[in-house]
Amino acid sequence: MKKSITLKELAKILDVSASTVSKALNDSYEISEATKKKVEEAAKRYNYRPNRAALNLKSGKTNTIGVVLPSIKDFFLVRALRGIESVLADTDYNIIITVTNESYDKEVKAVETLVNGLVDGIIIAVTEETQLKQDFSHLSDISDNIDLIMFDRVDNSVACDKVLVNDFEAVQKAVRHLKFKGATNIALASSNKNLSDENARLLGYLEAIKDDKQEPLIVKGNEMYIENEFHVLFDEEAVDGIIALDEEASLAAYRIASKRQLLEDRKLLMIGYAGTKISEHLKPSLSTIDQHGKRLGRTTAKQLLDRLSKKDTSANKATVIYSSLCERATTQTIINPL
Template identity: 65%
Template sequence: MKKSITLKELAKLLKVSVSTVSKALNDSHEISESTKRKVEEAAKLHNYKPNRAALNLKSGKTNTIGVVLPSIKNFFLARALRGIESVIANTDYNIIISITNESHEKEVKSVEALTNGMVDGLIISVSEETQVLQEFSHLNEIPDDIHVLMFDRVENSVQCDKVLVDDYDAILKAVRDLKFKGRNKIVLASTINKLSVGQLRTRGYIDGIKDQHEPILIEGPEDFVEVKMNRLLQEQEIEAIIALDEEASLASFRAGKKNGVLENGKVFLIGYAGKTMSEHLTPSLTTIDQHGKKVGRTSAKLLLERLKKPQRDIQQIVVDSTLRERDTTLKRS
């Protein structure tokens, strides 16, 4: 590998001052165009690489954005990360990613490490444990010169830009769609009842079915949801199921398959899952598409705007979901 040259060595080679080389490389109006070309050609020839740490120290900026996520196994969060990266890749910023695995302690440590001079801005979706504990002091104590954006799982007490998904409205619309198709006895399944997004979706369900029947809720770990759903399908005449997350969707799907109620359209099922998984299930699964990549892109763009204009008003953007109809909401003979 070709050895890189230092700024001082480059200046000595060109027989000019270090200041002249630095200004030429930064396209200063104080330096003639011919000198700029000469310096740039020499820098390229001798593999000159600017000392980023020194530049950051001088400017007070790191040109780095931190991204803190609760999980990478979640298809929505994985898509959101891809969206964030697609925007940041077209800028001069770098990304540092931290996965908390739904741990409040790890989230606190990640935020403290990243905001201790490592990043200019932070994009975060908080962990399940953080929401259960309702402990957000680590976010409210971030230095004012480091800008924060929360997405998906957000907290109103934290004053920062936010990007949300229409969790309440998405489920309310799903209930109405099922009722329009004549499906009035609807069960809700969830493994995310402790999360703000799960609670919003549950509210959408409860408000949607209140004129038909009392809420029928199956909430808990994936195995629990599957056992309870299997029993419910055997004991009651259920017309439809709405599952609020991937684990609940798969548990409900397995229970529906076991009881033979999905293939013939006896029970309709709407869930949350990635496009590839949904289309390859038999029957294919109708899902609510949260547009994770769009959420990520929107989050990155909003934070970049904040970095350019720190004094602008705080913004909150809601990204609408879309119902993707497949076989599990189609009546078949």
């Protein structure tokens, strides 16, 4: 690897002052175009690289944004990350991505590392463990000179901007859609994650059925438990509609319903949460709630950039991304016609 040189060494080679080299590389109006070209060519030839740490210390800015994700196994979070990256790609900001694997301790360490002079702003979706502990002090204690924005998994106790999805309304509308299509006994499936978005979805389900005579039918657990419980519910409770709150629960409920031929025979309606590639290629294809992950990521990044550029100096605000129903085969028929 070619060895790099310092600013002073480059100035000595060119027989000019270090100040002239610095101004030329920063496109100063004080330096002629001929000198700028000469300095740039020499910098490239001798492998001069600016001391980024020194520049950051001088300006008080790092031109770097930290993104803290709880998982990259979640298709929705991956889509959100793509949205964030697509916005930052058009700026001078670098990006540091940290994955915490749903660990509170890893999240705390990641935030501590980032705020120690590495970034100007942080975008974060907190871990399941963090929400269980209800300890957000590592976020509340972040210095005011670092902008923080929470997305998807948020908590109102942290004073910062937030971008979230309308999970309550989305599930409420989805359940009402199942009822409109003829379902009268609708069950809810969840992989039992204690997350703010999952809890909002559960409340949306309960709100949608509260005026009906049906009692809530809630199945929470791992995939095997969900399959076993629905095997019983299909016989004992005559379930004719399912709303599944996450991808694991959606696929588990779909598998047992498909084994029983309920979807193929149009005896069951179902809406879940799953990536487009999965839901479209199932037979029959699965109707899903689209949270518009990439849009959420783009909105989050733009909102942070507005804070960093001081374009937005308003009080902390929450921005809502509205989900939409992608209707496919599992709800494209009417059951129990009058």
